[in-house]
Amino acid sequence: MRENLLFFGIDEPSDEKTVIDCESNLNTFLKDTLHITEDIEFDRVHRLGRKNNKPGPRPIVAKFSRFKQRELVRSTAILKVL
Incomplete structure (x- = not known):
């Protein structure tokens, strides 16, 4: 669980049927909303x-391949909320 983050409020299109669709929606959210330009690698989304x-x-759970990338996303999200 140490490499996981939960994401709430990301739109769920009706045509999202596969894990690949869910991962691409999460990547779009990270790039557009959080302005993270680094390519993030996931084990599972x-x-x-x-x-x-x-x-x-529904919420999205994402398991990151690298702990440093998880921390980058987490710290960026905290700064955007504040």
Whole structure:
């Protein structure tokens, strides 16, 4: 769990059916919203829970390949929120 981060509020398009789609949506979020230009490597990226009629998108859990990249994303996200 040390290499994982949870992402909430990232839009879930209706055509997102594979893990590859989820990873590309997360990469787009990192580049567009957090302005991270470094290529981030993931071991695994997926949505939590089952897709159902609940309002709002499901959270994304991402396992990073490198701890330093995880810390870069975490610290950048904290600075953007403040």
